[in-house]
Amino acid sequence: MVSEVRAEMVANVWKIVVAEGDKVEDGDTLVILESMKMEIPVLAEESGTVASLKVAEGDVIQEGHLIAVIE
Amino acid sequence: MFESVLVANRGEIARRVIRTVRALGVKAIAVYSEADADLPYVGEADEAILIGPAQPTKSYLDVDAVMEAAKRTNAQAVHPGYGFLAENPGFAQRVLDDGLVWIGPPPSAMAAMGDKISARNLMEEAGVPVAAGTREPVPDADAAVTAGIGYPVMVKAAGGGGGIGMSVAYDEAELRKAYDTARTRAERFFGNPDILLERFVERARHVEVQILGLADGTVLALGERDCSVQRRHQKVVEETPSPGVGPELRARMLAAAVRAGEAVGYRGAGTVECLVDPGAQEFVFLEMNTRLQVEHPITELVTGIDLVEQQLLIAAGEPVTFTSAESRGHAIEFRVYAEDPKRFLPSPGDITVWDEPSGDVIRVDSGYQAGNKVTPFYDPLLAKLCVYGADRAQALTAARGAVDAFRIEGPKTNLPFFTELLDNPEFTSGEYDTALVDRMRAR
Known part of the structure; x- marks a missing residue:
C-alpha cells in the first residue's frame, strides 16, 4: 500500500522530523509546517516506511504539494 | 500634539490607528512589506513606506528598517500597534534615543512586565494575587x-x-x-x-482589565473584558462586561489592576490579564500586556472612549478627553480568522468577495478588502466584528444578524464557527470557561 502525504495549505516547511527509510506508525509526525504563526504537524495516515521525502526545511509549499510517500 | 505619527504595524490595527491619527489632524505614516502593498491601510495613510520583503524579520520586526522609514518621513512619534515590536523595550528605547516620541509605556515598565517570571514576582510584592x-x-x-x-x-x-x-x-x-x-x-x-x-486552574475564565496610565501619573481602570472563548490558548471572542464577574469581584480586580500599573509607573494603555474562578469569585494575575490590546474596541463601545486618542494625548503629555470611565451596555467582539471553522487550521488565499455588515450597533475593524491576498506570513486575523447592545441579550441578537450578514469568499473563515457558538447553550447562558471551544470540538 502506497500513501501520498500532501499539504493541506500554503505553508513554510519548518522542520523535517523523519528521514527516508524510517519506519513510521499511523499518526507519527513526518514534518512540521508553519503558516500564519502556527505550527502544523503533518502526520502519517498509515504505518509503513518513508519511501521518499519531497520537501526540505525552509521550502514554501502550496496546497496539494506532495510532502512524502509512505510504503 | 505631534504633527506626524508613524504606525509600525500592518493590517487591521494599522488601519484602526491611522483612522484616529488622521481624525486628530495628525499626519499618518504607514510602513508595509512587499506582501502588503495592496492592503487598505497603506492607501489610507498620508504617506506609506516600503520597509522590506514579506518575512516579518526583514520588515515589521526589523528595527533599523522601521527607524529608517521614520527618519525619511520626519515622523515625530511612533505607534507600535500590538504584536511585532510593540512589547520590545529595546525598540521603544531606540525610538526615544532617536529623538522621537514613543506612544507606549516607559521601556522600564515594558521590561518589568515582559518577563512573566519577574512580572509575577513584582505583582506578588504589589499585593496582587498570583497563582x-x-x-x-x-x-x-x-x-x-x-x-x-x-x-x-x-x-x-x-x-x-x-x-x-x-x-x-x-x-x-x-x-x-x-x-x-x-x-x-x-x-x-x-x-x-x-x-x-x-x-493550572480548571474551569477558569480569562478576564482582563483595561488600564490607562495618565500623563500626570494617575492610573485608571476602564472595566474588564472576558476572553474565555479560546482555541489553542488564543482568544476568538471577547465580551464586556464579563458574565462571570460579580460587582464585588469586579471592584477588587479593577483595584488590583490599578496597583499593578502603579507598581511599574505605567503610562498609556495596558491590559492586566487574570484567571478567574467564577464559583469562588477569586482571581489571580496572569500577565500584563504593555500595549493596545486586540480587543480594545469592545471597551470603546461601552465607554465611548477612543483609546488610541487617549494614547496619543498621554504620549504628548496632554490631559485625556473623557471625564467618566463609566460603561453602559454590553459589547462582544468576534475575531474573524482565515482558518477552517472545524479544526481552525490556517487558510491563506485570495479574497474574491468581502461584504461587511453595517449598522448602528455594529463596528467592523478590518484589515482586508476584496482583491487582497491573505498570505501565510502573518497571523490569520482578517477583521474584528464587534456588536453593541443595551444588555447581553440584545448584543447576542445583534451578533447573530451581523455574523450572518458578513460574507467573505476565498480563504476559509471561522464565521460558521460563530454561528455555532451563538447557538451554544453554554455560551448564550454566559456560563462558560476557557475550555468551551475544546468541549464544542470534542468528538
Whole structure:
C-alpha cells in the first residue's frame, strides 16, 4: 500500500522530523509546517516506511504539494 | 500634539490607528512589506513606506528598517500597534534615543512586565494575587518535576505570548514532554529559553482589565473584558462586561489592576490579564500586556472612549478627553480568522468577495478588502466584528444578524464557527470557561 502525504495549505516547511527509510506508525509526525504563526504537524495516515521525502526545511509549499510517500 | 505619527504595524490595527491619527489632524505614516502593498491601510495613510520583503524579520520586526522609514518621513512619534515590536523595550528605547516620541509605556515598565517570571514576582510584592508557581526559571525537566507545584500544571515560556509554547500537564510524563516542547518553542519564537510553571486552574475564565496610565501619573481602570472563548490558548471572542464577574469581584480586580500599573509607573494603555474562578469569585494575575490590546474596541463601545486618542494625548503629555470611565451596555467582539471553522487550521488565499455588515450597533475593524491576498506570513486575523447592545441579550441578537450578514469568499473563515457558538447553550447562558471551544470540538 502506497500513501501520498500532501499539504493541506500554503505553508513554510519548518522542520523535517523523519528521514527516508524510517519506519513510521499511523499518526507519527513526518514534518512540521508553519503558516500564519502556527505550527502544523503533518502526520502519517498509515504505518509503513518513508519511501521518499519531497520537501526540505525552509521550502514554501502550496496546497496539494506532495510532502512524502509512505510504503 | 505631534504633527506626524508613524504606525509600525500592518493590517487591521494599522488601519484602526491611522483612522484616529488622521481624525486628530495628525499626519499618518504607514510602513508595509512587499506582501502588503495592496492592503487598505497603506492607501489610507498620508504617506506609506516600503520597509522590506514579506518575512516579518526583514520588515515589521526589523528595527533599523522601521527607524529608517521614520527618519525619511520626519515622523515625530511612533505607534507600535500590538504584536511585532510593540512589547520590545529595546525598540521603544531606540525610538526615544532617536529623538522621537514613543506612544507606549516607559521601556522600564515594558521590561518589568515582559518577563512573566519577574512580572509575577513584582505583582506578588504589589499585593496582587498570583497563582502558585515558580519564582525562578526552571532549568530542566527534572527541576520541573521536583518543583512540586502539583497537577494540573501550566508550562509557559517566560518571554512568550499568543499562547505559543504553553501547555497543561496532568502528570509527570506529560510535564516532562510539555517542558521540552515549551523550551524549544521559547528559544525559537521568543529568543528567551526561560520556562515557568503555574498551578493550572480548571474551569477558569480569562478576564482582563483595561488600564490607562495618565500623563500626570494617575492610573485608571476602564472595566474588564472576558476572553474565555479560546482555541489553542488564543482568544476568538471577547465580551464586556464579563458574565462571570460579580460587582464585588469586579471592584477588587479593577483595584488590583490599578496597583499593578502603579507598581511599574505605567503610562498609556495596558491590559492586566487574570484567571478567574467564577464559583469562588477569586482571581489571580496572569500577565500584563504593555500595549493596545486586540480587543480594545469592545471597551470603546461601552465607554465611548477612543483609546488610541487617549494614547496619543498621554504620549504628548496632554490631559485625556473623557471625564467618566463609566460603561453602559454590553459589547462582544468576534475575531474573524482565515482558518477552517472545524479544526481552525490556517487558510491563506485570495479574497474574491468581502461584504461587511453595517449598522448602528455594529463596528467592523478590518484589515482586508476584496482583491487582497491573505498570505501565510502573518497571523490569520482578517477583521474584528464587534456588536453593541443595551444588555447581553440584545448584543447576542445583534451578533447573530451581523455574523450572518458578513460574507467573505476565498480563504476559509471561522464565521460558521460563530454561528455555532451563538447557538451554544453554554455560551448564550454566559456560563462558560476557557475550555468551551475544546468541549464544542470534542468528538
